[in-house]
Amino acid sequence: xxxxxxxxxxxxxxxxxxxxxxxxxxxxxxxxxxxxxxxxxxxxxxxxxxxxxxxxxxxxxxxxxxxxxxxxxxxxxxxxxxxxxxxxxxxxxxxxxxxxxxxxxxxxxxxxxxxxxxxxxxxxxxxxxxxxxxxxxxxxxxxxxxxxxxxxxxxxxxxxxxxxxxxxxxxxxxxxxxxxxxxxxxxxxxxxxxxxxxxxxxxxxxxxxxxxxxxxxxxxxxxxxxxxxxxxxxxxxxxxxxxxxxxxxxxxxxxxxxxxxxxxxxxxxxxxxxxxxxxxxxxxxxxxxxxxxxxxxxxxxxxxxxxxxxxxxxxxxxxxxxxxxxxxxxxxxxxxxxxxxxxxxxxxxxxxxxxxxxxxxxxxxxxxxxxxxxxxxxxxxxxxxxxxxxx
Numbered sequence: 165x166x167x168x169x170x171x172x173x174x175x176x177x178x179x180x181x182x183x184x185x186x187x188x189x190x191x192x193x194x195x196x197x198x199x200x201x202x203x204x205x206x207x208x209x210x211x212x213x214x215x216x217x218x219x220x221x222x223x224x225x226x227x228x229x230x231x232x233x234x235x236x237x238x239x240x241x242x243x244x245x246x247x248x249x250x251x252x253x254x255x256x257x258x259x260x261x262x263x264x265x266x267x268x269x270x271x272x273x274x275x276x277x278x279x280x281x282x283x284x285x286x287x288x289x290x291x292x293x294x295x296x297x298x299x300x301x302x303x304x305x306x307x308x309x310x311x312x313x314x315x316x317x318x319x320x321x322x323x324x325x326x327x328x329x330x331x332x333x334x335x336x337x338x339x340x341x342x343x344x345x346x347x348x349x350x351x352x353x354x355x356x357x358x359x360x361x362x363x364x365x366x367x368x369x370x371x372x373x374x375x376x377x378x379x380x381x382x383x384x385x386x387x388x389x390x391x392x393x394x395x396x397x398x399x400x401x402x403x404x405x406x407x408x409x410x411x412x413x414x415x416x417x418x419x420x421x422x423x424x425x426x427x428x429x430x431x432x433x434x435x436x437x438x439x440x441x442x443x444x445x446x447x448x449x450x451x452x453x454x455x456x457x458x459x460x461x462x463x464x465x466x467x468x469x470x471x472x473x474x475x476x477x478x479x480x481x482x483x484x485x486x487x488x489x490x491x492x493x494x495x496x497x498x499x500x501x502x503x504x505x506x507x508x509x510x511x512x513x514x515x516x517x518x519x520x521x522x523x524x525x526x527x528x529x530x531x532x533x534x535x536x537x538x539x540x541x542x543x544x545x546x547x548x549x550x551x552x553x554x555x
Contacts, residue, residue: 193383195464198378199462200375202463203376204322204459206462213280213548213549213553218280223551228548230548231273231545232277234537237273243293245297247303248260248301249305249312252306253307265319266540268315269540269544270289270293272322274290276549291334295336297343301343301347302347311362313348314352314365314366314542315365317348317352317369317370317372318365321344321376324337341376344373349373349379352370353366353385357411359437359438359445361452364393367452368542370386371387396408396410396411397436398449400434401433402473426438426439434478435495436449436481439496439500440495442500442501444504447482447507454475455510457511458510479511480525483528505539505543508526512526
């Protein structure tokens with residue numbers, strides 16, 4: 165126990181930036197030169213998608229049609245920025261919360277549409293959305309402010325990276341970067357101790373923002389926090405008889421750990437910290453882990469080998485029951501709230517198609533749910549961008 169407490173304290177200090185260390189190669193530190201576009205999708209991946217859509221091949225064509233038929237691709241969309249976005253629990257009150265998240269998704273949607281079609285009207289619409297918010301927003305407030313900052317902060321850099329490095333004509337680009345650095349980064353870089361999906365989403369946002377800003381120090385700090393949070397969010401047998409203790413919390417006893425895991429006292433490979441809460445929030449965690457792993461791969465510090473056991477078991481464990489297998493009493497007392505969401509394409513493609521790992525349950529779920537669209541928060545169009553994408 166004393167060893168775990170010492171280790172936990174060290175992880176917290178590193179993630180908080182209180183200790184400066186030279187990470188070993190396994191820590192996958194920031195690259196000497198960042199790859200752009202390089203947040204979740206790379207130029208080779210975009211080229212693959214563009215070719216498949218133009219050739220009318222499936223599932224990419226259907227996924228493209230789904231995206232282009234959505235409200236997010238409308239060229240008549242009017243941005244709705246606010247100086248203060250106020251988001252309470254479950255976005256109540258909702259003063260700009262939905263507007264901000266959906267404008268960010270629309271900016272990303274338009275950036276993808278620009279790249280695939282070559283129609284500059286989509287690039288200009290993406291820029292208009294980003295410019296409207298960078299000229300206006302100053303803060304997020306109320307209880308859901310950190311998560312709101314993380315959701316929007318995860319998506320803005322995806323759009324910005326594509327526009328900046330494939331379109332280029334963006335006069336207010338520096339102002340957008342200032343928005344990310346002053347409004348979003350101070351919140352998301354600090355992480356959050358409340359739940360897995362919060363901490364992981366904030367880490368995803370911090371890493372994406374750091375890439376756009378080419379901020380190696382923030383990238384390393386966010387990555388340290390992410391690696392600790394990911395390891396503590398999904399159980400595998402190598403952890404021992406119980407999950408790892410979470411970073412930046414006072415949880416350091418078995419009883420406290422059971423409480424944090426929503427009453428679960430025995431553990432199976434792939435069981436997640438929020439499995440017994442509901443699978444929508446569990447899906448947020450799995451998605452953020454997949455997104456960060458994919459981004460680190462693009463940046464040349466591939467985290468998939470480190471995360472592969474947790475990620476493949478988490479995907480397989482949850483999709484097995486989503487596919488209809490009865491839930492045993494050993495899992496959440498036999499009662500779970502399904503609803504994993506459109507979150508499997510990125511991890512499945514990396515682990516199964518690139519790394520050759522058998523994932524029958526995840527494959528069945530993924531192919532049945534295609535085209536996977538958007539959760540209207542921070543996941544969008546991943547059948548289009550990542551299905552069977554070898555790049």
